[in-house]
Amino acid sequence: MEIQWSLVLFTALTGMGGCMFACVAVDEFLGRAKAAAFPAAVAALAIAIVGGLASVTHLSHPDRIMGALSHPTSGIFTEALLVGCLCVCVVVYLVLFKREAGAGARKAVAVIGAVFGVLLSFMAGESYLMEARPNWCSQLLPLGYLLTAVPEGIAAYLVVVAAKAKGADVAPYGRALLVGGVLAAVGAAAYVLWAGPADGVQWALLVVAVLGAGVVPAACGALLGKKPESLMAMAGGSLACAFVGAVSYRCIMWLITVPIANLFLNVL
Amino acid sequence: MSRNCLVVDLDKCIGCHACEVACKNENGIALGEYWNRVLQIGPHGTFPDLEQYWLPVQCQQCEDAPCVHVCPTGASYRDADGKVLVDKEKCIGCKYCMMACPYGVRSWNAKEKAVEKCTLCGQLTSAGQEPACVAACCANARFYGDLDDPNSDVSKAVAAADPASLHTLHDAGNKPLTRYILSDKIATWHDVDAIKPASDAQDAAWFAKEA
Numbered sequence: 048m049e050i051q052w053s054l055v056l057f058t059a060l061t062g063m064g065g066c067m068f069a070c071v072a073v074d075e076f077l078g079r080a081k082a083a084a085f086p087a088a089v090a091a092l093a094i095a096i097v098g099g100l101a102s103v104t105h106l107s108h109p110d111r112i113m114g115a116l117s118h119p120t121s122g123i124f125t126e127a128l129l130v131g132c133l134c135v136c137v138v139v140y141l142v143l144f145k146r147e148a149g150a151g152a153r154k155a156v157a158v159i160g161a162v163f164g165v166l167l168s169f170m171a172g173e174s175y176l177m178e179a180r181p182n183w184c185s186q187l188l189p190l191g192y193l194l195t196a197v198p199e200g201i202a203a204y205l206v207v208v209a210a211k212a213k214g215a216d217v218a219p220y221g222r223a224l225l226v227g228g229v230l231a232a233v234g235a236a237a238y239v240l241w242a243g244p245a246d247g248v249q250w251a252l253l254v255v256a257v258l259g260a261g262v263v264p265a266a267c268g269a270l271l272g273k274k275p276e277s278l279m280a281m282a283g284g285s286l287a288c289a290f291v292g293a294v295s296y297r298c299i300m301w302l303i304t305v306p307i308a309n310l311f312l313n314v315l
Numbered sequence: 316m317s318r319n320c321l322v323v324d325l326d327k328c329i330g331c332h333a334c335e336v337a338c339k340n341e342n343g344i345a346l347g348e349y350w351n352r353v354l355q356i357g358p359h360g361t362f363p364d365l366e367q368y369w370l371p372v373q374c375q376q377c378e379d380a381p382c383v384h385v386c387p388t389g390a391s392y393r394d395a396d397g398k399v400l401v402d403k404e405k406c407i408g409c410k411y412c413m414m415a416c417p418y419g420v421r422s423w424n425a426k427e428k429a430v431e432k433c434t435l436c437g438q439l440t441s442a443g444q445e446p447a448c449v450a451a452c453c454a455n456a457r458f459y460g461d462l463d464d465p466n467s468d469v470s471k472a473v474a475a476a477d478p479a480s481l482h483t484l485h486d487a488g489n490k491p492l493t494r495y496i497l498s499d500k501i502a503t504w505h506d507v508d509a510i511k512p513a514s515d516a517q518d519a520a521w522f523a524k525e526a
Contacts, residue, residue, distance in 0.1 A: 048414075107408025107428035114388035114405050123387035123409060178487035179381060179417040307485055308507035309419030310372045311349050 048304050053105030055297040058171040058192060059199070059290060060098025061126075065133055065164025066200020067091040070220065071140075072157035075150070080208045080215035085144050087207040091164075092137040094203070099130045122174025129167040136160025168196040180304045187238040188300065194234030195256065195296045197227040198264035198289040205271075205282035217271060217278060224268030224285060231289075232261025235296045242303050249302055252295045259292025316397040318462040319435060320376045320492035321449070322469040326480070326501050327456035330355065330369035337451030338373075341436060348422045350374075350433040351448055356505055366502040371448075371457070373433040374399060374420050375484055375491035382412035382421065390430070398437065403429040417487045418507065435459065462492060472496065482506075 068091040071084055103109045115124050136159050143153045172189030201224045208215050235256040244250045267281040274281070330353055338344065338351040350373055357367030380399045382391045390405035391412045401412075401421075406429035413421045413430060421432045436446035440459065444450070449457040460467025465474075473481065473494055480498040483491045485508040497504050 105409070108406060111388065111405060111407045114390070114407065118387050118389045121385055121387040121411075123385075123411065127387075174385075174411075175414075177381060177385070177415045178489065179415050306414075306419055307417040307487055310354060310507065311352055311419050311422060 048301050050298050050301045051105055053101050053103075055294055055301070057098050057102035058168070058297055059196070059293045060101060061095050061130055061133075061171065062098075062168035062192065062196025062293065063199035063203055063290065064091045064093075064095030064098060065161075065167045066196050067094065067203045068133065068137055068157075068164045068200075069161035070201055070204035070223075072154075072161035075154045075157045077219060079217065079219065080212035082212040083204070083208040083215065085141065086211045087204050088137050088141055088144070090203065090207055091200075092134060092141070095130060095133055095137070095164075099127075099134075102126075122170070125170050126167065126174060129163050129170055133160055133163040133167060136163060164200075165193065169193040175300065178307075180306050182242040183300065183304055185238065185241055187234075187241050191234045191238040191296055194227075194231045195260040195289075195293040198224060198231050198260055198285065199293050201227055202264055202267075202282050202285035202289050205278065206286055209279035209282050217275065221268045221271030224271065225265050226268075228261045228263070228265025228268055228285075228289075230261075231292070232257045232265070235260055235292070239296075239299050239303070242299075244299070244303065245305075249299055252299045252302070256292045256295040256299065259288040259290075259295060261292065263288035263292075316395075317464075318376075318378070318492055319396055319398055319440075319460065320462060320469060320494070321373070321435070321446070322458040322472045322494045322496065323371055324454075324456040324458075324472060324476075325368050325370065325495055325497040327454040328353075328369045328371065329454050329456075331453060333451045333453055334371055334448035334457060337447040338433070341439070341447035342434070344422070345424070345426060348424065350422055350431070352420075357502065359503070359505070368497060368502040370495070372418060372420055372484070373448075373493075374435075375418060375489075375493040376435070378490035378492060379488060381415040381417065381489050385411040385415045387411070398435055400434055400437070401429075401431050403427060403431060406430055417489055418484055418491075462494075469494070 071087050074080055115127060118124060136156055140156045140160060169189045172192030175183045177183060201220060205220055208217055239253045244253060264285040267285040271281055332353050335351050335353050342350060344350055352372055354370045356370050358365040360366055376399055383393055388405045388407055390402050392400060394400050408428050421430050424431050439446060446459050449459045458468040458472045460469040462469055464470055476496045480496050482495045482497055482504045485506050
């Protein structure tokens with residue numbers, strides 16, 4: 048099937064925003080880069096909104112989108128609900144932050160938003176589990192969606208930390224990026240190898256996904272502990288590679304699918 | 316709830332495509348778009364032992380229709396008569412239903428930018444007439460009715476057939492209602508997923524090439 052770029056960008060960006068806000072929530076407890084909390088939350092909100100808008104561009108009748116509220120069991124409804132809940136939580140968090148509300152309330156809202164953000168990545172992949180498309184029909188697919196979004200979110204958070212919280216101790220986030228990168232590489236490879244790449248393009252995209260979403264962020268995460276002065280370069284490089292890797296993983300999904308039958312032979 | 320569907324006797328079908336043309340005329344379907352399509356399955360075997368049959372395909376009126384499950388707006392729905400239909404006024408064009416259909420028998424209306432499919436000619440059957448494809452079938456190979464009504468044409472056709480000759484398209488848990496009658500004396504039934512699947516963009520020739 049043709050790559051559905053709107054949906055590729057939707058899932059890659061909302062996944063990044065959700066996991067980025069999860070880092071903000073984690074730092075509410077660790078307190079390593081307090082100066083980055085507000086700008087990182089703003090950035091996560093902006094990325095999630097841009098991702099949400101990207102999904103609308105593949106609809107032929109976006110004017111009827113409110114009709115989605117009438118069928119709350121569909122995957123699209125779930126995704127829209129989670130994006131909405133994530134954005135509401137981030138906005139509430141920002142208001143609490145600006146009004147210097149109690150740390151307990153801020154932490155609670157941040158954790159709830161983080162849960163929505165992380166769940167969003169998984170559920171975006173879960174929507175594609177259809178009996179009609181056998182090589183989409185594995186929990187490895189949404190797991191790969193989630194795992195490839197994690198390095199994106201951590202790297203994006205570290206970019207903000209590098210810009211707004213200079214001198215912050217980012218060692219825990221470096222370790223998280225290392226672990227997240229390894230898991231992303233394993234997750235992406237696991238699904239794609241299970242589904243069975245059919246041609247050289249899909250194999251090449253798998254290499255890009257594993258290197259971009261996994262190996263490069265993991266290597267940068269490992270080096271962060273030794274070279275904290277290179278935080279911006281490491282985080283920026285990781286972010287770019289993780290985004291390209293996450294996009295590649297999602298592109299493979301569209302290219303690799305083979306339906307049970309396509310008797311009218313329509314090109315979607 | 317009724318189980319309205321089509322039954323197609325492939326022992327009788329001559330592959331004239333009259334049902335396909337009648338469907339397009341009755342429902343005003345654009346060039347290149349289909350609600351019903353006749354496929355050539357075969358020839359299979361080794362000369363001189365060759366066999367071939369024709370497989371008319373359209374919405375299979377699945378009892379557990381995946382298109383209805385995935386539709387975010389309820390545009391794909393099951394009506395009071397149990398028919399799976401599309402309300403094009405509600406369709407947002409996400410095409411999830413087209414992805415979820417195990418058979419790819421939904422059609423994209425490029426002009427209206429909405430998904431559509433076989434309606435079992437509700438405009439005709441509600442007035443007591445047969446669907447256009449059934450009425451146009453010169454081989455009397457197509458039947459319409461309620462599988463739960465023993466006096467319906469479909470129930471009679473199914474009852475008259477050898478149980479070994481009754482087939483459905485591949486059931487992925489969606490429980491297709493449409494029944495096909497094909498006896499071994501005409502050809503061996505080939506499930507659609509047993510034929511090597513092609514990519515979505517490939518031409519129809521693969522149906523004929525696969526042995």
